[in-house]
Amino acid sequence: MLIAAALSALLALAVLGVAAGAEMWRHRLIYFCCMIASLVLLAGGIKHLGQTPGTGPAIVLPIGLPWLAAHFRLDNLSALFMVVVNLAAAATSAYGIGYCSHLPEPRRVTPFYPLFLFGMNAVLIADDAFMFLVAWEFMSLASWLLVLADHKNAENRHAAFVYLVMACFGTFCLLTCFGLMAGGEGAYSFPAMRAAKLDGVSGFLVVLLALLGAGSKAGLVPLHAWLPLAHPAAPSHVSALMSGVMTKVALYGLIRILFDLHGEVNWAWGAVMMVIGGITAVMGVLYAILQDDLKKLLAYSTVENIGVVMIGLGLAIAFKGSGEKTLAALALVAGLYHIVNHSIFKTLWFLSAGAVITATGERDLGKLGGLAKRMPWNGVAALVGALAIAALPPLNGFVSEWLIFQSLFKGPSLPHWAMKFGVPVVGAMLALAAALAAACFVRAYGIAFLGRPRSQAAAEAHQVPASxxxxxxxxxxxxVVLGAIPVTVTDALSHVVTPLTGVQFAVSADLGWPWLSPVSSTRGSYSGTVLVMTGLGLCAVTLMLARLLGTSRLRRADAWDCGHKEDIPQSQYTGQSFSQPLRRVFCASIFAARESVDMPDPGDNRPAELKVRVIDPIWVGLYATIGRAVDFIADLVNRIQYLTVRRYLLMMFTTLVLMLLVVAVRQNQ
Structure with a gap:
């Protein structure tokens, strides 16, 4: 009942947002109410997480398709994702209380923000294909309007157009996918789909369409084109939801179809998903390293993390299809854990980026610097988020990636040669992506928050509102918490994977709390709790020794500044110089990265300039080609408007003759 009330409240808040007007206190009140509604939904998800399968709350409403009605249900999987969605939604709503006053046109954001939250939550509790797709489109259209909030900017309009095209493509794929599972009887309810049996061709198409439909929304390569365009265009708290949460709703749809509604996916699809995930992870982080726009960098980082999750999901399907249900449960726990972790640390970084843009008006790394001193709260929080994204212990990002590696180590045990040879390759790709992600966020944090200000805007940065x-x-x-008590999280996730894999599984079974021992107590174990306690103890001992053995006298000396006594910000590393070695090693062939130096002639006072040319191979090779083909076909079709009457009559006569021939051939058969 509380969940239904919270969802209804979000719709009411959208109506109030239309009438909010220019008075800022009304916008703040709507964000505050969105935070309360999100907390209620969060509590509902936590309450029903771990329930006995088949006992979750359900409701049937007399809306939707005439012969079907609207079915809603909350099971363990949807309860988990309700926690993921609404924890981030509550945080972004609280953030919006202070941030909304900095929006250029808050009236174009506030009405659609609660609709966006409503759409994502409605997807999670839908129990039939019709309501799932209606809620999916609700989520897509609300987020599209939020991307288009600053409609006067031509780049934003282009980003909104690309996003809308990709959203329509994904919905079309999912519509066809559900149609195949519903069959000729039109059994669109999820219980009927679970009971139905798919033949070989239909099963193949269902998996393919699910990957295309959900993958386009999640950001799998090469369906990621909308992310680096839409995320910078949207307001920062919306970008946090789109990157940290909406992509997880897409993964929820994929898990619901492949592990629940379909249920019997061939192991080979798991191998394909692993390879796609590895390519997505590496390509995403390479894209990110090349970016100077902070929000574009974060968008591409999301692509990388979606690839990491896809590796875990692919492993789970490969293990499940081969009869290794315990290993399938381990891989699925690892993938779900990374979904939880990414929703936290990526929301953190997008909100930190929003604070930086609010304080400086800049999002170009080359115009930032020294913000840790001027924005200490954001500096410390962004540092924690960067360490989490870089998968350093004892933070949460390390635990989930470590579990995925533990799952990969068991992959070669499968009898299929594709897995024996493919798993080491995917493992190497995952390790490379993790290393490059660490370099990427050392670059992002170091250039933005450390050093000296690179522009007047950074030098005059101010604190942002308390919220x-x-x-x-x-x-x-x-x-920190999700990394320090991982066993608590994995035990909760085990309730989610049990009905999906058919096996009871606990990651801490061998050693018990607080140790993770996914493979065995002798071959691999980890405790974030012990690591945190050990680190705190070492810090305490170090401080005590420094106080007892150290001196109270101060020694002052000039800081080393590369031999320059002058305070010249231009002598610092830039984002381009930091990424130059990686760009030369990895991007010369993939992205056709080329460097050229514009050196002025003697006597010319203009500065020398290093120019870097990089192309997006997927956009140039795939999307630009499709665009040209569409334009060509549109030009041909457009000529039909300017034919003479005789040619129109000839077309009609030719069409009639062709149709008569078709009828004659069918009758002879």
């Missing part, structure tokens, strides 16, 4: 500071601090604490 924005407290939100990022809370998310930073969550990164």
């Amino acid at each position: 924005m500071r407290l939100t990022v601090a809370f998310l930073a604490v969550m990164c």
Whole structure:
């Protein structure tokens, strides 16, 4: 009942947002109410997480298709994702209380924000294909309007157009996917789909269409084109939801179809998903390293993390299809854990980026610097988030990637040669992506928050409102907590994977709390709790020794500044110089990266300039080609408007003759 009330409240808040007007206190009140509604939904998800399968709350409403009605149900999987969605939604809503006053046109954002939250939650509780797709489109259209909020900017309009095209493509694929599972009887309810049996061709097409439909929304390569365009265009708190949460709703749809509704996916699809995930992870982080726009960098980082999750899901399907249900449960726990972790640390970083843009008006790394001193709350929180994204212990990002590696180590035990040879390759790709992600966020954090200001805007940066500071601090604490008590999280996730894999599984079974021992107590174990306690103890001992053995006298000396006594910000590393070695090693062939130096002639006072040319191979090779083909076909079709009457009559006569021939051939058969 509380969940239904919270969802209804979100619709009411959208109506109030239309009438909010220019008075800022009304916008703040709507964000505050969105936070309360999200907390209620979060509590509902936590309450029903771990329930006995088949006992979750359900409701049938007399809306939707005439012969079907609307079915809603909350099971363990949807309860988990309700926690994921609404924890981030509550944080971004609290952030929006202070952030909304900095939006150029808040009236174009506030009405659609609660609709966006409503759409994502409605997808999670839908129990039939019709309501799932209606809620999916609700989510897509609300987020599209939020991307288009600053409609006067031509880049934003282009981003919204690309996003809308990709959203329509994904919905079309999912519509066809559900149609195949419903069969000729039109059994669109999820229980009927679970009971139905798919033949070989239909089963193949269902998996393919699910990957295309959900993958386009999640950001799998090469369906990721909308992310680096839409995320910078949307307001920062919306970008946090789109990157940290909406992509997880897409993964929820994929898991619901492949592990629940379909249920019998061939192991070979798992191998394909692993390879796609590895390519997505590496390509995403390479894209990110090349970016100077902070929000584009974060968008491409999301692509990388979606690839990491896809590796875990692919492993789970490969293990399940081969009869290794315990290993399938381990891989699925690892993938779900990374979904939880990414929703936290990526929301943290997008909100930190929003604070940086609010304080400086800049999102170009080359115009930032020294912000840790001027924005200490955001500096510390962003550092914690960067360490989490770089998968360093004892933070949460390490635990989930470590579990995925533990699952990969068991992959060669499968009898299929594709897995024996493919798993080491995917493992190497995952390791490379993790290393490059660490380099990427050392670059992002170091250039933006450390050193000296690279522009006047960075030098005059100011603190942001308290709600924005407290939100990022809370998310930073969550990164530590989820890394320090991983067994608590994995035990909760085990309730989710049990009905999906058919096996009871606990990651801490061998050693018990607080140790993770996914393979065995002798071959691999980890405890974030012990690591945190050990680190705190070492810090305490170090401080005590420094106080007892150290001196109270101060020694002052000039800081080393590369031999320059002058305060010249231009002598610092830039984002381009930091990424140059990686760009030369990895991107010369993939992205056709080329460097050229524009050196002025003697006597010319203009500065020398290093120019870097990089192309997006997927956009140039795939999407630009499709665009040209569409334009060519449109030009041909457009000529039909200018034919003479005789040619129109000839076309009609030719069409009639062709149709008569078709009828004659069918009758002879």
